[in-house]
Amino acid sequence: MASNARSEQRDISLEGRQKHLLIVEDSRLVGKILKHLASSMLPDYTVHYATTYKEGCELFEQHQHNIFAAIIDLNLPDAPNGEMAGYLLSNELPIIVLTGNYSDESRERLLLLGVVDYVTKESQYSYEHAIGLVRRLEKNQSIKIVVAEDSQAQQMFITSLLEQHLYQVITANNGAEALAIIEQDPSINLLITDYNMPQMDGFELTKALRRKFNKSELIIIGLSGVEQKTLSARFIKNGANDFLCKPFIQEEFHCRVTHNIEAQEQLNRIREWAYHDALTNLYNRRYLFDKGLELHKNARKNGEALSIAVIDIDHFKQINDTYGHDVGDKVLIAISSLLTSSLGDYPIIRMGGEEFCIVMPNKCNQDAYDIIDQFRDNLAGKTIVADPRITITISAGVASALQQSLDDQINAADKLLYQAKEDGRNRTVKET
Numbered sequence: 001m002a003s004n005a006r007s008e009q010r011d012i013s014l015e016g017r018q019k020h021l022l023i024v025e026d027s028r029l030v031g032k033i034l035k036h037l038a039s040s041m042l043p044d045y046t047v048h049y050a051t052t053y054k055e056g057c058e059l060f061e062q063h064q065h066n067i068f069a070a071i072i073d074l075n076l077p078d079a080p081n082g083e084m085a086g087y088l089l090s091n092e093l094p095i096i097v098l099t100g101n102y103s104d105e106s107r108e109r110l111l112l113l114g115v116v117d118y119v120t121k122e123s124q125y126s127y128e129h130a131i132g133l134v135r136r137l138e139k140n141q142s143i144k145i146v147v148a149e150d151s152q153a154q155q156m157f158i159t160s161l162l163e164q165h166l167y168q169v170i171t172a173n174n175g176a177e178a179l180a181i182i183e184q185d186p187s188i189n190l191l192i193t194d195y196n197m198p199q200m201d202g203f204e205l206t207k208a209l210r211r212k213f214n215k216s217e218l219i220i221i222g223l224s225g226v227e228q229k230t231l232s233a234r235f236i237k238n239g240a241n242d243f244l245c246k247p248f249i250q251e252e253f254h255c256r257v258t259h260n261i262e263a264q265e266q267l268n269r270i271r272e273w274a275y276h277d278a279l280t281n282l283y284n285r286r287y288l289f290d291k292g293l294e295l296h297k298n299a300r301k302n303g304e305a306l307s308i309a310v311i312d313i314d315h316f317k318q319i320n321d322t323y324g325h326d327v328g329d330k331v332l333i334a335i336s337s338l339l340t341s342s343l344g345d346y347p348i349i350r351m352g353g354e355e356f357c358i359v360m361p362n363k364c365n366q367d368a369y370d371i372i373d374q375f376r377d378n379l380a381g382k383t384i385v386a387d388p389r390i391t392i393t394i395s396a397g398v399a400s401a402l403q404q405s406l407d408d409q410i411n412a413a414d415k416l417l418y419q420a421k422e423d424g425r426n427r428t429v430k431e432t
């Protein structure tokens with residue numbers, strides 16, 4: 001097992017840097033298109049623009065500690081043979097090269113040099129692709145990829161391709177090693193695995209991992225040789241997301257890796273939306289009955305404490321009736337942000353209307369009561385919305401008896417909340 005030294009070095013060196021992009025392009029028109037696209041697609045970046053090799057070098061020297069990547073024209077008036085690319089690559093800067101005309105030789109030369117990608121100046125899409133790659137590189141720095149491959153030459157080749165795109169790479173010499181690495185680090189996003197390996201082959205590894213991680217949690221790309229065509233289908237049937245036949249060309253490799261990572265990101269984004277309440281951005285009921293259920297099951301299985309608190313704003317209808325629904329919404333947003341800043345260690349769910357639920361693993365009834373009642377006490381009398389000035393109080397119920405289902409425990413907390421309302425509001429009621 002060997003984590004990649006160059007990636008680690010780059011990660012550290014980029015930490016705290018501002019986002020600066022260097023563009024070196026002598027055509028005013030192309031430069032204008034790139035600057036325009038950068039301002040809309042990378043609004044958080046400062047763009048330095050040069051039209052010659054000399055200017056490009058000067059700008060790089062001035063801002064090199066902040067420059068993250070460069071998009072450069074291969075042939076500049078004062079550097080017709082790709083000298084700009086050579087200079088920036090010797091300074092370990094990721095570069096995307098623009099070229100006026102494609103040829104197999106120049107493609108080969110550029111990829112050998114170690115550029116991130118080359119883009120032919122053909123259409124608006126080419127320029128969008130170049131700018132989009134900068135954002136991709138930025139995200140790649142936090143993506144961890146395990147390469148399981150017993151051939152040292154193949155392992156080094158795949159690692160170098162991934163490094164060029166700034167991924168964090170961890171290598172394994174066989175399936176058993178890869179399995180141990182991934183089991184220890186659930187933040188690993190992707191595994192690229194060969195089939196033929198000592199100790200544990202690619203299929204066994206894929207099968208073992210699929211018992212623990214589904215396809216959106218861990219992407220698996222299998223590698224198979226041309227002489228073993230059926231391996232690819234078998235990889236998929238054993239749970240791999242995708243496969244690649246060796247030998248592959250670099251573009252094909254990057255396309256497959258990027259495509260799978262972007263699909264995973266898209267899925268995670270959709271899942272995030274599906275789990276969040278649109279007004280307050282707190283979790284919603286769907287989250288409660290997926291993740292909350294898991295927490296509840298685990299607590300029961302391990303004999304650990306888990307408390308459920310249900311909180312409700314007192315006389316919220318009066319706020320709506322007096323000031324209107326918009327002000328009511330402001331109050332809901334304000335209390336959600338207070339809940340997050342005070343109780344953000346626990347999942348906070350908007351159950352609907354002005355009712356919130358907090359799942360508190362490892363908290364017994366008294367501990368959970370103390371935390372929730374402290375929050376209630378701090379809130380009472382505090383101005384929650386400044387204009388018009390609004391103060392609120394809340395009532396809460398805290399249930400911790402785990403013999404019930406999650407649903408039953410929420411109902412029990414709801415009953416205690418009802419009692420708090422009955423007893424005069426602005427109070428917390430726990431189990432007796």
Ligand SMILES: Nc1nc2c(ncn2[C@@H]2O[C@H](COP(=O)(O)OP(=O)(O)OP(=O)(O)O)[C@@H](O)[C@H]2O)c(=O)[nH]1
Nearest residue numbers: 312313314315316317318320325326328329353354
């Ligand atoms: N502004 C706003 N109001 C909402 C929203 N969802 C529900 N409500 C309102 O919340 C109010 C809830 O009122 P009630 O259930 O009568 O409760 P309450 O006035 O808080 O009284 P108690 O809970 O008994 O103290 C109703 O007026 C709903 O229309 C929302 O998303 N935004």
